Amino acid sequence: MKLLQKLREKNRALKRLRDIRKIALxxxxxxxxxxxxxxxxxxxxxxxxxxxxxxxxxxxxxxxxNITINNCVDVINSLPFCxxxxxxKKGETMYADIVRDDWxxxxxxxxxxxxxxxxxxxxxxxxxxxHQMMLYLDMGWSFEDLIVSIxxxxxxxxxxxxxxxxxxxKNFPYGKYSFSxxxxxxxxxxxxxxxxxxxxxxxxxxxxxxxxxxAKYIIDNKCNLSFNLKGIYLTSEAFSEDDSAFVQxxxxxxxxxxxxxxxxxxxxxxxxxxxxxxxxxxxxxEVVDKHGNxxxxxxxxxxxxxxxxxxxxxxxxxxxxxxxxxxxxKNGIVRLNSLCGRTVDYIINKxxxxxxxxxxxxxxxxxxxxxxxxxxxxxxxxxxxLIRIVKGMDYDEQISQELVLLFKEYSIDVSFLFVSSIPITxxxxxxxxxxxxxx
Numbered sequence: 256m257k258l259l260q261k262l263r264e265k266n267r268a269l270k271r272l273r274d275i276r277k278i279a280l281x282x283x284x285x286x287x288x289x290x291x292x293x294x295x296x297x298x299x300x301x302x303x304x305x306x307x308x309x310x311x312x313x314x315x316x317x318x319x320x321n322i323t324i325n326n327c328v329d330v331i332n333s334l335p336f337c338x339x340x341x342x343x344k345k346g347e348t349m350y351a352d353i354v355r356d357d358w359x360x361x362x363x364x365x366x367x368x369x370x371x372x373x374x375x376x377x378x379x380x381x382x383x384x385x386h387q388m389m390l391y392l393d394m395g396w397s398f399e400d401l402i403v404s405i406x407x408x409x410x411x412x413x414x415x416x417x418x419x420x421x422x423x424x425k426n427f428p429y430g431k432y433s434f435s436x437x438x439x440x441x442x443x444x445x446x447x448x449x450x451x452x453x454x455x456x457x458x459x460x461x462x463x464x465x466x467x468x469x470a471k472y473i474i475d476n477k478c479n480l481s482f483n484l485k486g487i488y489l490t491s492e493a494f495s496e497d498d499s500a501f502v503q504x505x506x507x508x509x510x511x512x513x514x515x516x517x518x519x520x521x522x523x524x525x526x527x528x529x530x531x532x533x534x535x536x537x538x539x540x541e542v543v544d545k546h547g548n549x550x551x552x553x554x555x556x557x558x559x560x561x562x563x564x565x566x567x568x569x570x571x572x573x574x575x576x577x578x579x580x581x582x583x584x585k586n587g588i589v590r591l592n593s594l595c596g597r598t599v600d601y602i603i604n605k606x607x608x609x610x611x612x613x614x615x616x617x618x619x620x621x622x623x624x625x626x627x628x629x630x631x632x633x634x635x636x637x638x639x640x641l642i643r644i645v646k647g648m649d650y651d652e653q654i655s656q657e658l659v660l661l662f663k664e665y666s667i668d669v670s671f672l673f674v675s676s677i678p679i680t681x682x683x684x685x686x687x688x689x690x691x692x693x694x
Contacts, residue, residue, distance in 0.1 A: 272398065272427060278380060279388035282536050292587035293324070295535035298563050300327040306569045309351040313569060331539060331561060336547065337573045339363075339371045350374060351567055358567050363517045375519070376567040382537050383564060386522045387428035389534075390511065394486030396458055403454065404430035405461030405469065406491075407437060407683020418446040429460070436465035436683040440676070444472045448480075455482040459506065460513075463494035464629070464685040470505040471628055475648060484508040488524075490515070492684055493596060493612075496529055497624055514577075514594060520562025520570040523591060531579075531594065535587040538562040541572070542581040542591070550581045555595055555611075578611060600688050604666040605638030612688055623657045626650040629677045633689040639668045646673060 285294055303322045306313040313334075322330050335341075342349060358374045377383070391402070406429075408422045420443055421434040432454055434447055447469060459466065466489060473480065487502060488511040503510045512525035520538045523531035533540040539561040542550050550556035558577045562570045578600075582590030601609040612632070629645040642658065644650075655671055662669050679685050 275381070275384050275388050276392070279385050279392055282385065282534075283389055283392065285536075286588075289586060291535050295539065295587040296324045296327055298536065299331065299539050299561070300324045302561070302563050302569075303327060303330055305566065306351070306571065309353055309566075310349060310569055311352065312345050312349040313571065331572065334572055336559065337571055342371060342373065342568075349568065351569070353566070355567070361517055371518075373518075374567040375565050377564055378566050381564075383519055383522075384428050386534055386537055390488060390513065390524060391427075391458060391486075394458060394488075394509070394511070396485060398427075400457035400485065401432070401454060402426055402428075402430040402458045402460065403451065403456035404433040405436060405459065405465040406433050407462070407679075407681070408433040408435045410435050410438065418443070419450070420447060421450065432456070434461075434465075436462055436468075436679060439465065439468055441472070444469065445476075448473065448478050452479075452481045457482075457485045459484055459487045460490065462684055463489040463492045463498055464679075465683070466502055467494070467498055468629065470502050471647065473505055480506070486511060488513050493594065493600075493687065495624070514591075516560075516575060518560075518562065518570050518573060518575075519564045520560040520573055521558065521575070529593055530582060531591040533589040533591065535589075537564065540589040542579055542589075552581060552583050553592070555580050558591070596688075601690065602632070602634055602640055602662075602665075602667055602688075603637050603692050605668075606666055607637060608666075610665050610667070623654045623661075626654050629685070631677045631685070631687060631689065633691070635691045637692065638666060639670070641670050641672060643672045643674050643677060645676060 285291060300322055303317065307317040307320070307322065308314070316334060317330070320330060353376075355374070358376050361373060361375050363371045396402075410420055410422055414420075414422075415438065420438045421432045423432055424430065432450075434451075439447070466487065472478070484506050486509050487506060489499070489502070490513040494512065499510045499512070509526070512531065514523040514525070514531050515521055521533055521540055522537040523533040523540075525531045541559040542554075542556040543559050544550050544554070544556045555578055558575045558579050560570065560573050560575060562573070578595040580592040580595060582592035584590070596612045600612045602612065604610055626647045626649050627644055628647040631643045633641045633643070635641075640662065659669050677685060
C-alpha cells in the first residue's frame with residue numbers, strides 16, 4: 256500500500272513538472288514574438304482586479320476604478336509606493352481576505368537592516384518555478400540532469416563529522432544537493448570537490464561568493480573536475496563581470512546572473528555578465544528617482560516592482576532598495592543596464608557624497624581582485640574606509656597601492672586589515688559592505 260502511494264506521489268510530481276515545463280516553453284515562445292506587452296498588460300490587469308476585490312487596503316485605493324487592459328499602466332502609476340514601513344503599519348489590511356489555512360510565511364534577510372515578515376501563497380500557476388524552469392531550459396537542462404546549489408543550508412553535526420557538507424532535497428528547482436557556504440574552508444573544500452566529482456551535476460546555482468571561493472580553490476590547487484556543466488547561475492549577491500568571467504573559465508560553461516528577492520516580485524536574467532532583462536510574466540518593473548519619478552534612459556534609480564505571484568500579500572509598486580541603471584523597455588521587457596547595489600551599499604566620501612559600490616568596484620576591471628580571495632569594506636568615518644582582505648596568491652604591496660589609488664580618485668582614504676577569513680551571515684551570505692553612516 257505504501258509502495259503504491261509513493262508511486263502515485265511520484266507520478267503526480269512528474270505530471271506537475273511536465274505542466275511547469277509546458278508553460279515555461281510557452282513563455283519562451285512568446286518571448287520570441289512581438290505581443291509580449293499585451294500578455295503583460297493582461298497579467299497586470301488580472302492582478303489589479305484581484306487586489307481590488309480581495310485586499311482591504313487596495314480596495315479602498317481602487318474604489319470605483321474600471322480597470323482594463325488599456326488603462327492598467329495608468330492605474331498602477333496612480334497608486335502610492337509600497338515600503339516595508341508601510342506594510343508594518345497597515346498590517347493585515349494589505350493582506351488578501353481569502354482562506355488562509357494554506358498560507359506560508361516568509362522573512363526577508365534584512366540586508367537593509369529592515370527584515371520583513373509576510374504571508375505568501377502562489378496563484379494557480381507557480382510563476383517562480385516556471386521562471387526557474389525557463390532559465391534551466393535555456394541552459395539545455397533536462398529532467399535527468401542533476402542540479403547542485405551553493406547556499407546557506409545548515410548541515411547537521413553528524414554529517415559534518417563524516418566530512419559531508421551538503422543536504423539533499425528535490426532536484427527541481429533549487430537542487431538535489433545543497434552544498435553549504437557556512438562550512439567552506441581550505442580544510443573542508445577538498446571534500447566539496449570530491450563529492451561534486453561523485454555527484455556530477457549538470458547545473459550549478461547559488462551565491463556568487465560561495466561559487467567564487469570554490470572556483471578559486473579549484474584553480475589554486477589544480478583540482479581535476481570529472482563533470483561537465485551545462486550552465487551556472489549566480490544569485491542573491493552582487494558579482495562583477497570579472498567574477499563571471501573567472502567562474503566561466505574554471506567550469507568551462509556559460510554563466511548567468513539572476514536577480515530577484517524573497518518578496519518574489521521581479522525575476523531578471525543576465526546572459527552577458529552585466530545587463531539584466533526583467534521578465535514581463537513575473538511582474539511589472541519601474542526605475543524611479545528620489546522624487547518618485549521614472550528615470551530617463553541611462554540614469555540610475557531605485558528598482559520598484561509589482562509582482563504577479565503572491566495572492567496573499569500584494570507587493571504593488573514595492574520599493575526594493577536596489578539601485579540600477581535604466582536601459583529602457585522594449586516590447587514589455589525592462590532592461591537594467593547594470594545593478595548598482597542596494598540603497599545602503601555606498602561609501603560617503605570627504606565631500607559628503609554617496610559613492611555606490613557596484614558602480615565603483617564591480618563595474619570596472621580591477622586587477623587587484625585577481626589576488627584577493629575575499630574582502631569586505633567597513634565605514635565608520637566620513638571619507639575613510641577599512642578594507643578587510645583575505646590574501647590570494649601573489650598578493651603584494653603593489654596590490655594594496657592599486658586599491659588606495661582607486662579610492663583616492665573618489666576622495667576616500669583606505670586602511671587595510673589582513674585576515675584569514677571574512678565572517679558570513681547566518682544565511683551563508685557574505686556581507687560585502689558594513690556601513691555605520693547615513694546621510
